[in-house]
Amino acid sequence: MPIQSKWYLDAAYAPFEFKDSDQTYKGIDVDIINKVAELKGWDINMTFPGFDAAVNAVQSGQADAIMAGMTKTKDREKVFTMSDTYYDTKVVIATTKANTISSYSQLKGKTVGVKNGTASQRFLEKSKTNTNLLSKHLAQLI
Secondary structure, eight states: OOEEEEEEOOTEETTTEEEOTTSOEESHHHHHHHHHHHHHTEEEEEEOOOHHHHHHHHHHTSOSEEOSSOOOOHHHHHHSOOOOOOOOOOOOOOOOTTOOOOSGGGGTTOEEEEOTTSHHHHHHHHSSSOOEEEEOOHHHHO
């Protein structure tokens, strides 16, 4: 009998999880968990409530696991049992071609959009750039 489990994912963190124009959930994490479930004989139920809701669901026991492009940190390891990492996050600056910002030091006093809870947010908070962080859902900024 297959093991049944409930997995929560963040539906707005492309290319890891996203809803395509055909209204189907796709992405790296979706492909990985589907393949693992196939190989292990698991019967899984995936839900895509968003990152914060997914974290809360696992912490409250409403879900068995979260797979959401989550960065492994010491603080998160105090709360969760985490797998080995499968993707190395690199923080980069993205701006218009007309803008001349090319280094983190040039962000001083600028407003920068980041997604809450991401490596980018932690990086900018720890840096001494004195940026104004616009912490909203990434999909709203693109």
